[in-house]
Amino acid sequence: MIEITAGAGQLLGMPPEDFLRDYWQKRPLLIRGALPDFTSPISPDELAGLSCEEGTLSRLIVHDAASDEWQVRSGPLPENVFANLPERDWTLLVQDVDKWDEDVAPLLAHFRFLPGWRVDDIMVSFAAPEGSVGAHVDQYDVFLIQGLGRRQWQIDAGKNPQQDFREDVELKLLRQFTPTHEWVLEPGDMLYLPPGVPHHGVALDPCLTLSVGMRAPSHAELLVDLADTLAERLPESLRYHDPDLDLASADGRIDAAVLRRARAALASFQQIDDAALADWFAAFVTRYRSAGQIMPPPRPPSPAQLEKRLHAGAGLHLHPLARCAWHAEAGAVALYIDGERFASSQHLAQHLSQRQTIDAGFYAQLAPDERERVQQLAKRGILALSHA
Secondary structure: OOEEEOOOOOOOOOOHHHHHHHOOOOOOEEEEOOOOOOOOOOOHHHHHHHHOOOOOOEEEEEEEOOOOEEEEEEOOOOHHHHHHOOOOOEEEEEOOHHHHOOOOHHHHHHHOOOOHHHOOEEEEEEEOOOOOOOOEOOOOEEEEEEEEOOEEEEEOOOOOOOOOEOOOOOOOOEOOOOOOEEEEEOOOOEEEEOOOOOEEEEEOOOEEEEEEEEOOOOHHHHHHHHHHHHHHHOOOOOOOOOOOOOHHHOOOOOOHHHHHHHHHHOHHHHOOOHHHHHHHHHHHHOOOOOOOOOOOOOOOOOHHHHHHHHHOOOOEEEOOOOOEEEEEEOOEEEEEEOOEEEEEOHHHHHHHHOOOOEOHHHHHHOOHHHHHHHHHHHHHOOEEEOOO
């Protein structure tokens, strides 16, 4: 099936393990009523205000339907830009809204059936009637939640769809698009698209869509970062060498012997063990596509102040920009936050990776060294106190 209706409390319309087995990175799925009685946690005016803020990633896309010309303007946007927009055919997109809006961030709790480090961000788009970003294809998984109004979605779920891009526009729009399915989504409906599925969404009336994206690094990004990491650990004395050089190789020819020596020089990249690979990968994915830098608070709480606040009903929660993962090797657990490794217990690592709040009860159960780790993270601003 490619379209189902969700039952009570079933975001995916099925158990998560069934979704992962049958749909995840395999085929699209439309879930009617995934979030019943859904009300958008952000309004169009709030989104417009956010797009004007320094540090946010936003784009304004205007389409001239008569000439089929597209204009793209990147933020931060001036406030007066919205007063001069036409009544139709434009879209505002803002990335990482979950990092900036505390009402949007809780939506991510619905997606805890996926590893926390796999989730990238919630992008929110507002479109005037007929607004669109054109037919395109993404190289990442996305859950498209309709938050306000109605949007028509078309997808090409056929085998080997055309993925050639137009060369006359700044956006990566498909040259050809032949939809196999078409739906109108209303608030609370959700469309899952795996990577590589061409799609096109058009607003039927003023509408707002929340896109939960699972961007994954390309093989090229992984290779470059791994090479940089391993290169930092190699001593300068390790060099390409050729003590067996013969006359045939001295005239500039790259022969089989030269290639064997080059391959031997790269052996350290091929022999990385699981522990080193896990350490690199966990550090990489927790800083991948970072939305910004976490700064320590002006007045970090002392351990005594921290405990007092927790007992008064406050909680410690991860900074919105923090990205977590953990790894266990030979009984030792390492917690990774924004590319940095911390010693941890599995209990604490799992708790933080699920973005759960540390309250007085949880804190009281921690061993002394775990409390010191929590205090260190609070001092760094990675954990922040909420109001009691």
